[in-house]
Amino acid sequence: MSTLTVRKAAPAAGTTPGTAQGPPLRRRIALVPTATLLLGAVYTLMPVAWVVIASTKSGRELFSTFTFLPGTGFADNLKDLDAYRDGVYWTWMGNSALYAGLGALLSTAVSAFSGYALATYRFRGRETMFNVLLAGVLMPPVILAIPQYLLLAKAGLTDSYLSVLLPQILSPYGVYLARIYASAAVPADVVEAGRMDGAGEWRIFTRIALPMMIPGMVTVFLFQFVAIWNNFLLPYIMLSDDEKFPLTLGLYTLLEQGSNTPALYTLVITGAFLAVLPLIALFLVIQRFWSLDLLSGAVKS
Amino acid sequence: MPHTKRRRLVTTAVAVSLGATALAACGSEDDSKADSGPVSLTYWTWTPGMDKVVDLWNKGPGKKDGITVTVKKQASGDTLVTKILTAHKAKKAPDLVQAEYQALPTLVSNDALADISGEVGDIEGKFAEGVWQQTMLGTDAVYAVPQDIGPMMFYYREDLFEKYGLKVPTTWEQFAETARRLKEKAPDKDLTTFSANDSGLFAGLAQQAGAKWWTTSGDRWKVGIDDAATRKVAGFWGGLVKEGVIDDQPMYTPSWNKALNTGKQIAWVSAVWAPGTLTTAAPDTKGKWAMAPLPQWSLDQDVTGSWGGSSTAVTTDSAHQEAAAEFAAWLNTDHDALNALAKEGGIYPASTSAQLSGAFSHPPAFFANQPDFYSKAADIAKTTAPSAWGPNVNVAYTSFKDAFGAAAKNKSDFTAALRTMQDDTVADLKKQGFEVSR
Numbered sequence: 001m002s003t004l005t006v007r008k009a010a011p012a013a014g015t016t017p018g019t020a021q022g023p024p025l026r027r028r029i030a031l032v033p034t035a036t037l038l039l040g041a042v043y044t045l046m047p048v049a050w051v052v053i054a055s056t057k058s059g060r061e062l063f064s065t066f067t068f069l070p071g072t073g074f075a076d077n078l079k080d081l082d083a084y085r086d087g088v089y090w091t092w093m094g095n096s097a098l099y100a101g102l103g104a105l106l107s108t109a110v111s112a113f114s115g116y117a118l119a120t121y122r123f124r125g126r127e128t129m130f131n132v133l134l135a136g137v138l139m140p141p142v143i144l145a146i147p148q149y150l151l152l153a154k155a156g157l158t159d160s161y162l163s164v165l166l167p168q169i170l171s172p173y174g175v176y177l178a179r180i181y182a183s184a185a186v187p188a189d190v191v192e193a194g195r196m197d198g199a200g201e202w203r204i205f206t207r208i209a210l211p212m213m214i215p216g217m218v219t220v221f222l223f224q225f226v227a228i229w230n231n232f233l234l235p236y237i238m239l240s241d242d243e244k245f246p247l248t249l250g251l252y253t254l255l256e257q258g259s260n261t262p263a264l265y266t267l268v269i270t271g272a273f274l275a276v277l278p279l280i281a282l283f284l285v286i287q288r289f290w291s292l293d294l295l296s297g298a299v300k301s
Numbered sequence: 302m303p304h305t306k307r308r309r310l311v312t313t314a315v316a317v318s319l320g321a322t323a324l325a326a327c328g329s330e331d332d333s334k335a336d337s338g339p340v341s342l343t344y345w346t347w348t349p350g351m352d353k354v355v356d357l358w359n360k361g362p363g364k365k366d367g368i369t370v371t372v373k374k375q376a377s378g379d380t381l382v383t384k385i386l387t388a389h390k391a392k393k394a395p396d397l398v399q400a401e402y403q404a405l406p407t408l409v410s411n412d413a414l415a416d417i418s419g420e421v422g423d424i425e426g427k428f429a430e431g432v433w434q435q436t437m438l439g440t441d442a443v444y445a446v447p448q449d450i451g452p453m454m455f456y457y458r459e460d461l462f463e464k465y466g467l468k469v470p471t472t473w474e475q476f477a478e479t480a481r482r483l484k485e486k487a488p489d490k491d492l493t494t495f496s497a498n499d500s501g502l503f504a505g506l507a508q509q510a511g512a513k514w515w516t517t518s519g520d521r522w523k524v525g526i527d528d529a530a531t532r533k534v535a536g537f538w539g540g541l542v543k544e545g546v547i548d549d550q551p552m553y554t555p556s557w558n559k560a561l562n563t564g565k566q567i568a569w570v571s572a573v574w575a576p577g578t579l580t581t582a583a584p585d586t587k588g589k590w591a592m593a594p595l596p597q598w599s600l601d602q603d604v605t606g607s608w609g610g611s612s613t614a615v616t617t618d619s620a621h622q623e624a625a626a627e628f629a630a631w632l633n634t635d636h637d638a639l640n641a642l643a644k645e646g647g648i649y650p651a652s653t654s655a656q657l658s659g660a661f662s663h664p665p666a667f668f669a670n671q672p673d674f675y676s677k678a679a680d681i682a683k684t685t686a687p688s689a690w691g692p693n694v695n696v697a698y699t700s701f702k703d704a705f706g707a708a709a710k711n712k713s714d715f716t717a718a719l720r721t722m723q724d725d726t727v728a729d730l731k732k733q734g735f736e737v738s739r
Binding site for chain 1: 343345347348349373374375376377378380384387388390391392393395555558559562563581582584585609611
């Protein structure tokens with residue numbers, strides 16, 4: 001099914017005359033990818049729609065009314081969430097923003113430096129280093145959480161903001177992406193030209209290479225931001241003070257309150273809904289940097 | 302690898318820690334005096350509103366003794382046990398932790414909990430024997446102070462029982478008969494459901510039947526999950542599911558909530574905390590439920606199991622174990638503390654004197670139609686059967702969910718699923734390096 005789609009869709013997208021076989025066929029071909037994409041969209045948007053609608057339901061309506069029928073309790077849910085333990089939810093939201101914002105920014109900076117260095121300089125052990133990084137990409141961060149905890153405990157840093165920020169600053173995937181992107185977007189000729197004109201390496205990087213790498217770095221930033229925003233296990237193990245919790249952990253404590261206390265479903269659902277909004281906003285704002293991605297390139301070859 | 306590592310059994314751990322405390326007592330008579338300066342303790346707990354209860358301590362007895370407690374609210378469940386053990390590996394566990402009874406052996410076999418028998422031994426009389434015994438793990442040590450308990454009870458829709466002419470079952474045989482009669486009169490309704498998701502419920506039912514899943518003899522563990530008592534329970538529920546007279550869907554799902562709220566399911570085998578759950582799960586049925594003792598296996602018996610409940614424990618990492626034990630004892634026996642715990646955290650206290658006072662002199666709002674709810678509950682709590690937990694309850698529980706989930710779905714033999722559960726648990730114990738006797 002998918003191979004069929006690709007094979008048929010490819011000529012339709014191409015502009016070479018002669019492969020075009022008339023309008024009726026074209027329309028029919030476009031139908032398959034469109035339908036596939038629509039199906040994918042429905043599949044991914046369904047849970048989002050569920051959260052949006054469920055967050056409008058009051059506790060009484062949540063499990064008794066039809067799933068996709070909006071409820072009447074949104075304002076009350078917001079008020080309850082805001083009042084829960086003197087608004088601790090907003091503290092969690094602020095913590096998440098700090099971990100994800102600062103973490104992603106630092107991580108992008110580290111990725112940009114190292115990716116650029118790996119792409120432009122030839123030095124001993126470069127390939128080995130890159131291969132180790134690649135292995136790091138394959139390593140799920142989940143299995144690193146406990147060793148990282150034990151290391152940070154030795155340094156006396158557990159249960160601090162740093163304990164969540166530090167381990168997430170180096171992202172093997174970010175470095176990998178930055179290297180690939182830098183070698184594609186920053187041609188060696190340009191770097192060479194900079195050197196001929198007498199620019200130092202730092203100047204070449206900040207003034208010439210970095211602007212060329214921006215779209216790629218935006219991607220790294222977004223990836224890291226979302227990854228940290230959604231991260232659960234690392235903060236779960238590192239933090240014990242719930243004033244430092246990010247949203248993921250905070251909402252989890254609302255769900256797991258012990259067997260004699262019912263889970264605060266309406267609060268969790270409303271909280272989850274609000275937690276997606278910053279991500280959506282971020283994507284909408286940053287999208288315009290992204291569209292550059294396809295057009296960018298310094299030299300035509 | 303596993304055979305090189307031989308974990309200490311609870312009993313040996315006790316011997317060692319007893320020796321250690323004896324040594325410490327000889328060498329450092331003055332150390333305990335150094336303790337008398339201001340002490341600050343951290344406490345991991347999931348009970349809602351615990352910070353308010355702890356405030357009472359910090360402003361009252363704690364202030365007098367110079368002991369300040371800080372609450373760090375956590376999520377409950379197995380993951381918290383993992384978190385405590387990870388912290389303990391780095392010697393960073395908090396001074397006090399809340400732990401479910403079935404988690405105590407895991408924590409103790411990892412040497413994470415301190416023996417506080419010297420500090421809290423004198424409050425033993427405030428708790429039912431079967432409850433206190435859960436904190437001793439068959440040794441002379443005391444590893445925790447009981448906080449709340451979950452004696453099991455039978456909940457039913459009073460109005461619908463009357464409508465269909467059903468009698469409240471006092472034996473499990475009558476329970477099966479009631480399920481059948483309801484099916485005859487209203488084929489679209491079920492008496493209740495067998496949930497393969499709730500291992501704690503099944504464990505409680507087995508406990509009522511007299512099962513002892515984990516016991517020790519000498520320095521070996523013995524696993525009795527596939528024993529006669531549990532087989533009886535598994536066979537009973539498996540038979541009802543196969544017969545089709547009860548539902549086989551899991552609990553705590555939206556559709557289960559709906560079934561309770563609309564009266565599609567008209568009874569629930571649960572524990573003392575059920576009113577809280579029903580309040581959110583079935584808001585439209587307020588005042589229509591009633592509570593009765595759990596059905597018995599034979600008429601001359603009067604015994605129940607427990608589902609849930611937790612304790613307050615002091616960790617070996619704490620530098621102020623004595624102060625921490627003092628707080629744990631206050632929290633779970635002081636009249637004002639327990640009253641606040643009931644009000645803020647909605648717990649049902651383990652301390653017997655608190656079960657009838659303060660917050661428990663009125664029935665829960667959802668059961669306003671049953672004025673003697675809590676006096677009945679206190680009577681039932683006294684009949685709680687002793688329980689026997691081991692160091693890998695989580696493995697047994699996961700195995701239960703898988704094996705019984707499949708069996709309920711295929712309406713196949715529950716006793717085969719029970720054998721799987723037994724085998725998985727024994728295999729894991731061996732893998733962890735414990736000695737297991739057959």
